[in-house]
Amino acid sequence: MTSSIRKFWQRLESAVDPEDAPMFASHPWHTFNLDFPPPAFIGDVDNAPVVILMLNGGYDRNKTPAEFARPTDRTEFLDWLKGTRSAIPTNLSAILYATSVFPWVREGNAVIVNAVAYRSPKITDKSESENRSLAKHLPSAKMHNQWLRDELLPDVRSGKRCLVAHRWSLWDFGPEIVGPLANVHFSRAPASPYLSNDLKAEIGSWLAGRA
Helix, strand or coil: CCCHHHHHHCCCCCCCCCCCHHHHHCCCCCCCECCCCCCCEECCCCCCCEEEEEEEEECCCCHHHHHCCCCCHHHHHHHHHHCCCCCCCHHHHHHHCCCCCHHHHHCCCEEEEEEEEEEECCCCCHHHHHHHHHHCCCHHHHHHHHHHHHHHHHHHHCCCCEEEECCCCCCCCCHHHHCCCCCEEECCCCCCCCCCHHHHHHHHHHHHHHC
């Protein structure tokens, strides 16, 4: 089944969703970088059994342009986000290769979902407080939270999916909503961009138990 989050981003034709565009236009003080396609999610958001919640797409003034150096890189990324391209984009594959969750994402076992799709260097910094304020009102961010409540959590409660809340401060969500479920994990180091070894072991154990 095609999820609401996939359907929402299927209409994307540039770096900004048409519903979000007026919000950015009316808040010219924001510092999100809108020059590159937004990583709303990375992986099979419809079917991956492990869902890793993150904050937003990152931006580095040197690395990000290099990731989209070829003329086809943006088109590949947009097509992949829409679901019209099955292979992971060449540039994204190179980025994920250096991360510990890449094998799970590549094999369809995990998906990374950002609360806010758009790119900024460090949205948790005090200097980006205005970005966080704007992020809460973006239609796409509201839709991500609705997807979490209406589609993801029922699958989690039924045991169909494993939820890993790593960087979850921008999600309208907390431990009190789901209770002590064995397939729900909240990171003890949410400031880190990387999953802890303990958390990765929990994911591996849950995936092994499904076999």
